Amino acid sequence: MVDIITSMPALFYKESSLMKFVLRKCSILKSPYKPTLWSINGHIQTILTVLWPIQRDLKCKRQYLQVDDGGLVALDWVLPSCCKTSEKINMKSPLVIVIPGLPSNTFVVNDICDMARNCGYRVVIFRKRGQDGLPLTTPKLQSIGDCTDLRETVRFIREQYPKAKLNAVAYGYGTGLLMSYLGEFGSSADLSAAVNISPSYNMQQQFDDVFRNPYNWFMLQYAKLQLSYHAGALLKTLDCDSAFSSSSLSEFEQNVYAKMYGIQDMEEYWDKNNPLREVDEIAVPLLCINSLDDPICHASKIPYDLFTMIPNAILVTTTHGGHCGFFQHLKPDSWANRLAIQYLDSVLQFVHLEDGFKRNSRL
Template structure:
């Protein structure tokens, strides 16, 4: 990959991606078909389908019967966004459109609990150690589209959840193939990296992430307070660093005493050796959120099911190439998934 010449560092790549968040162009112009999935513990997750969710023929309206609906055997790709990201992000929309237009895949974005104007109905928050929502989503897809091959793509925290899920399930993942972009792998090292002081981190990355988490927490404050843990919302609203919020909010909501315990439990690196699904990880050596030593090179190399691609310049989830920046990893991801689905 040759990076965009004027996006020559990981921080510049990452900041440029953030600036494109709501951009709409021909590469990203999609309209989702939303379905709210009821989870076994009473939680809700918004599933955003493109171009349309699978509908049993007997349940279709006359208009739906006449419309262009992918065949029930069309492969389905589950997309797990980064933390605090949703199906509305530019990088997600670009991927979703390419999956259908170039690969012929139906896509479904597994948005996190409490996102996309969906109420939080249990005290469980997005947590890097919990793979249950992904597991239930895959089972749901199997029930409404039996026989359709299923793949998955995860980003950042979503990539870590996907990797952890694959390691936990081994041969029983019910996925034909998986791709991760910017996986954290060792969450202790990755979150320590994110906490390092620097101009871009202090002025852009940390303020952006912490503001989103504080907004999410306050939006769902009433439900969060029904959980077993005690939360200090005054401290939460004063927190300026991601690690502070992981200490005050995320780790407590997940049932851990400290964020260090939470990070150890959330790390997917120890489970890479157990993956038994075709798996491709794409990471950047200048990722400001994932240090090179967080990537389990030897575990990936020694597992015949897993492969790793690293590039020198791509930032966190950005990977822009060309004078007029386009996201590079979409084509390799499509090629890999297409080989197995």
């Protein structure tokens, strides 16, 4: 049992100068991941991300952003925890955009926000249209692969902090949006680094049958609950009765998002929404973290070979960790979040050294 608990993370990547630098700097990868003894089971890890009662002292200031089509998204700017952390932050401080999964307010999201701000990052949580208390100002919700709102958000943040290095960390369901964004915009994504924690690489396979994965049933009920808040605003756009009677996530996508986007053929829908549809175009340094006991994103669905072909992308897998959990220590925090921060730090250090080398070469 001890050998299983303390197994080393497995790494999959293509050799590059960036990867050598990152692996040298990320000390957390040189030791085994040791889950908290009471959270060895992947199901327990997964459930605790939502039900764990101890939350970080997280206060946010909400900023609303109206995008081009009239839709409304929100940016929850995480406030400094004390004067000392406030002194670390300035207009040039690196910035982390956090993209939650489902549900959006979980222990690990609060944990990464607290961890990042204490390390000198400015932190903002991206809230999608129609979620987290946002009114629906247009008869449209955002599909998995529609990057339009995120693109406008990144541009807006860039205008506010033109000298800051922008980064993104996404969880679970939210990784589909970030992966789609990275592929669709490639070298113009305007991010220095990105991290996906517990990503699903092929959403179509995951959503196909609710009975193959009991967690899909809970996700389906949550999606229906979110839809119910805006049913009145969507009556002219959707057949809400069909949406609420959907028996699988795949059927829900067809009855809600495919109809909303005017797509009748689900093959076409997934061509436009699958997170890996333009994976070859990803140019931003990328870290993906998966556990092999994740009950939602199964180990058999992880495209290991992909990471040996994409430049500056690395996959880290652990034996334990569940879905977005990765709990460690008696006073729990997230091992994956600590790795995410070390990874962002190392990439930014590498970029800084590269920029300095280029400047010196021109002199």
